[in-house]
Amino acid sequence: MFDWIQYLADLLVFKVFGLEKGSYLAEALNFFIYDTVKILILLIIIILLMGIVNSYFPIERVKNYLSRKKLYGFEYLMASLFGTVTPFCSCSSVPLFIGFVSGGIPLGVTFAFLITSPLVNEVAIGLFAGLFGIKTTIIYVLSGVLLGTVSGMILQTFRLEKYLSPWVKDILANAQKDQEAFIQEKQPFKQRWPVIVNEALKIIKGILPYLLAGIAVGGLMHGYVPEGFFQKFMSKENWFAVPASTILAVPMYSNASGILPVVQVLVAKGVPLGTAIAFMMGVVGLSLPEAMLLKKVMTWKLIAIFFGTVTVCIIISGYLFNYIL
Amino acid sequence: MEIKILGTGCPNCKTLEKIVRKVVAENNIDAKITMVQDIMAIMSYQVMTTPALVINEKVMVKGRVPKRDEILNLLTAQP
Numbered sequence: 275m276f277d278w279i280q281y282l283a284d285l286l287v288f289k290v291f292g293l294e295k296g297s298y299l300a301e302a303l304n305f306f307i308y309d310t311v312k313i314l315i316l317l318i319i320i321i322l323l324m325g326i327v328n329s330y331f332p333i334e335r336v337k338n339y340l341s342r343k344k345l346y347g348f349e350y351l352m353a354s355l356f357g358t359v360t361p362f363c364s365c366s367s368v369p370l371f372i373g374f375v376s377g378g379i380p381l382g383v384t385f386a387f388l389i390t391s392p393l394v395n396e397v398a399i400g401l402f403a404g405l406f407g408i409k410t411t412i413i414y415v416l417s418g419v420l421l422g423t424v425s426g427m428i429l430q431t432f433r434l435e436k437y438l439s440p441w442v443k444d445i446l447a448n449a450q451k452d453q454e455a456f457i458q459e460k461q462p463f464k465q466r467w468p469v470i471v472n473e474a475l476k477i478i479k480g481i482l483p484y485l486l487a488g489i490a491v492g493g494l495m496h497g498y499v500p501e502g503f504f505q506k507f508m509s510k511e512n513w514f515a516v517p518a519s520t521i522l523a524v525p526m527y528s529n530a531s532g533i534l535p536v537v538q539v540l541v542a543k544g545v546p547l548g549t550a551i552a553f554m555m556g557v558v559g560l561s562l563p564e565a566m567l568l569k570k571v572m573t574w575k576l577i578a579i580f581f582g583t584v585t586v587c588i589i590i591s592g593y594l595f596n597y598i599l
Numbered sequence: 600m601e602i603k604i605l606g607t608g609c610p611n612c613k614t615l616e617k618i619v620r621k622v623v624a625e626n627n628i629d630a631k632i633t634m635v636q637d638i639m640a641i642m643s644y645q646v647m648t649t650p651a652l653v654i655n656e657k658v659m660v661k662g663r664v665p666k667r668d669e670i671l672n673l674l675t676a677q678p
Contacts, residue, residue: 329663333647366648366662368607368638373647441639469663567607570638 276312283307298497306493309535310486313404314478317396320403321477324396325470327359333370341377347427350386353379354422357390358415367391368567375442378449382430389584390422393559397481401531405538413599414551417591421555425587429580437576484532492535496542504544515549516592520585523556530557547599552592560584600630600677605641605661606650615650615664622670630674 283304287293293300336356340349360370367388374384394415402411435446526533534554541550565577572580602619606612616634623630635641635653644653648662652670659673 333662337647366609369641369649370647372638372642373645376642376645445642465666465669469666 276308279308279311279315282311302493302497305496306489309404309489309493313401313485313489313535316404317400317478318474320400321396321474322470324359324399325474326466329466329470331359333360333373337373337377337379340374340383341379349380349383350423350426350430351419353383353387353426354390354419357387357422358394358419360387360391367564368570371568371571372442372445375438376445376449380430381434381438382426382428384426385429385580386422386426389425389559390418392561392564393422393555394418395558397477397531398534398554398558401485401534405534406541410547413595414554417551417595418555418559421559421584421587421591425584428583428587432579432583434576434579437573437579439571439573442571481531484530485535488532488535491532492539495536495539499539499543502544504540515546516552516596517589519549519553520556520589520592523553524560524581524585525562526557530554533557546596548592548595548597551595552588555588555591556585559588600628600674601655602630602632602674603635603653603656604632604650605635605644605646605653607638607641608636609649611664612650615652618664618667619652619670622667622674626671626674628674 286307287300287304288295291303293303340353340356343349345352360366370391371384371388374387375381399411399415402414406414435443438446537545537550537554541547560581565581568577568580602623604612604616604619606615612634616632620632622628623632641649641651644651644658646658646661650664651661652659652665652673654673654677660669665673
């Protein structure tokens with residue numbers, strides 16, 4: 275499927291730039307061009323697809339559905355699945371949170387949504403597909419959905435309502451099951467499309483510098499770091515690797531697109547995939563800016579419990595993957 | 600006419616504000632534009648996605664940045 279990109283990269287490096295085959299510079303440049311083109315194509319496709327889904331996604335109706343129906347435990351999975359298709363703009367997470375709470379949706383279900391929404395987003399999926407292939411991407415998405423579901427269920431058992439900010443508690447007390455739906459927007463696809471494309475380009479533009487830097491660093495490491503280098507201290511037998519990389523990952527965020535290409539090289543050089551996935555989930559799923567935003571609706575204690583639970587779940591899934599894969 | 604733009608300060612909210620101000624100025628529309636950044640005030644409009652455009656206390660657009668033509672249509676359609 276991507277043979278033509280390799281052809282293009284070969285053509286550019288060996289014919290246009292006239293670099294010698296097998297030389298270090300040529301191989302690194304070849305790798306850089308190939309990876310960049312492939313990842314950008316996949317990113318654009320996935321961001322556009324998600325943009326279309328999003329444009330039609332009736333978030334209010336979903337909310338009413340979740341609050342109205344008796345789902346016998348499936349509501350966590352549903353909320354988590356909805357989280358995958360909604361975009362993650364961190365500025366929307368607080369309004370969404372309040373919207374769910376005001377609809378009388380249990381806090382645990384809301385958390386399930388809140389965890390999966392940033393974890394499985396279009397940029398992460400696009401990067402995963404470009405760097406690790408489809409199989410790993412599916413594993414990542416499924417485990418992200420599962421992680422949100424399980425973490426939400428666990429958080430629900432803690433009865434955390436008392437740790438919400440006072441004004442959110444008031445909203446909770448006045449929660450109504452079915453809220454008046456908004457005027458349904460009826461817009462033809464022709465009108466939606468330019469907005470979707472615009473949004474996609476904006477996202478790509480925002481992450482491009484990080485992505486290029488990440489691929490460049492990855493390309494350089496690819497040549498320098500010997501095969502199996504990391505196996506020494508990040509092997510599956512080293513139990514400490516998973517928690518360490520997860521905890522290291524939590525404070526990172528905006529540079530996720532720069533980190534993934536590097537992680538891919540680490541995996542190629544012997545870091546177990548489970549450890550890498552745990553690291554990525556920590557980077558994408560939990561972040562400091564998100565914590566700052568959530569502060570408006572939660573007490574620090576609740577944020578700490580929330581982040582703590584998710585971190586533990588990520589670590590467990592990291593071990594699980596190392597064991598299975 | 601009273602126009603309110605709801606948003607917690609994300610880039611899209613600022614884009615929407617810029618477009619609305621431009622449309623209002625270019626068409627000599629008599630309107631008072633306010634940015635609502637307080638999350639409690641935003642939630643009183645029951646929007647779950649930002650930015651949102653409120654005209655005369657009615658939510659007209661939410662969760663996206665409309666094009667200039669669309670905004671102009673919305674504004675001129677007001678009584």
